[in-house]
Amino acid sequence: MLLTIDCGNTNTVFALWDGRRFVTTWRTATDHRRTADQYFVWLSTLMSLQKIEAQVTEVIISSTVPRVVFNLRVLCNRYFDCRPLVVGKPDCRLPVDVRVDPGTQVGPDRLVNTVAGFDRHGGDLIVVDFGTATTFDVVDSDGAYIGGVIAPGVNLSMEALHMAAAALPHVDITKPESVIGKNTVACMQAGVFWGYVGLVQGICTQIKAEHGRPMRIIGTGGLAPLFASGEALFDAIEDDLTMHGLTVIHSYNKDLENR
Numbered sequence: 001m002l003l004t005i006d007c008g009n010t011n012t013v014f015a016l017w018d019g020r021r022f023v024t025t026w027r028t029a030t031d032h033r034r035t036a037d038q039y040f041v042w043l044s045t046l047m048s049l050q051k052i053e054a055q056v057t058e059v060i061i062s063s064t065v066p067r068v069v070f071n072l073r074v075l076c077n078r079y080f081d082c083r084p085l086v087v088g089k090p091d092c093r094l095p096v097d098v099r100v101d102p103g104t105q106v107g108p109d110r111l112v113n114t115v116a117g118f119d120r121h122g123g124d125l126i127v128v129d130f131g132t133a134t135t136f137d138v139v140d141s142d143g144a145y146i147g148g149v150i151a152p153g154v155n156l157s158m159e160a161l162h163m164a165a166a167a168l169p170h171v172d173i174t175k176p177e178s179v180i181g182k183n184t185v186a187c188m189q190a191g192v193f194w195g196y197v198g199l200v201q202g203i204c205t206q207i208k209a210e211h212g213r214p215m216r217i218i219g220t221g222g223l224a225p226l227f228a229s230g231e232a233l234f235d236a237i238e239d240d241l242t243m244h245g246l247t248v249i250h251s252y253n254k255d256l257e258n259r
């Protein structure tokens with residue numbers, strides 16, 4: 001079975017792919033100090049609790065945190081007896097072009113989202129991912145990644161207000177009833193929620209104008225559904241976009257290997 005690992009700056013998601021569907025998904029906080037042994041104890045405990053008996057034989061990793069890759073590689077070598085594919089490394093080929101400034105290191109999660117978006121929806125897309133950062137990945141007609149936008153993440157913006165202003169509490173994001181807040185918490189939620197609605201609308205409008213062709217907008221990441229509620233921001237929302245992209249890249253590399 002294939003183990004897909006999506007390591008973001010805040011959370012790392014592990015999923016098991018049986019070739020047709022994801023059998024299960026597990027999430028943990030990203031911590032570069034976690035060792036291969038710790039990952040394995042955690043993974044095997046969850047597998048036995050869920051009575052999953054499958055053997056992991058292959059692994060593909062996307063990591064926006066370079067330091068965690070070392071321990072994940074050790075996990076694969078020691079416990080799964082395999083060499084993982086790591087998105088962004090030269091031996092992991094992509095089914096799409098990457099057309100950016102020479103020498104630019106594109107975040108692997110953005111490459112994976114591009115591949116997944118193109119696989120499911122074809123070209124001319126904007127993929128909006130609400131993770132630690134809010135990213136916009138622009139997918140050309142032929143599926144190429146041609147750049148995008150990196151904005152602060154929603155939770156990061158909320159936290160920045162709290163950290164920098166003595167009188168502003170820690171607040172969780174929700175959709176406020178109105179834009180005019182009648183208390184501090186409501187004011188902060190309105191600022192961040194309606195601020196991001198405007199940010200997404202504004203940036204997508206400008207990208208479309210610059211791209212010069214009709215485009216579809218795909219939302220992903222934990223907060224995409226919140227932003228979609230009531231607002232017509234996205235043409236589609238996909239909670240498993242990054243994981244899907246990992247399976248597409250994995251099978252593309254398998255096919256190349258077997259040629």
Ligand SMILES: Nc1ncnc2c1ncn2[C@@H]1O[C@H](COP(=O)(O)OP(=O)(O)OP(=O)(O)O)[C@@H](O)[C@H]1O
Nearest residue numbers: 007008009010011012130131132133155221222223
């Ligand atoms: N089902 C959900 N409902 C509400 N909020 C959610 C849900 N799932 C995730 N979130 C919140 O959305 C945020 C974004 O989740 P997501 O997994 O896309 O990114 P992340 O893990 O924060 O970032 P990264 O991928 O960069 O590590 C999370 O911080 C989490 O608090």
Ligand SMILES: CC(C)(CO)[C@@H](O)C(=O)NCCC(=O)O
Nearest residue numbers: 064105106107109110133135150
């Ligand atoms: C922007 C993030 C943090 C989003 O996860 C990640 O994709 C990243 O670290 N990117 C590197 C720079 C770039 O993508 O252009």
Ligand SMILES: [K+]
Nearest residue numbers: 008109131242
């Ligand atoms: K993510």
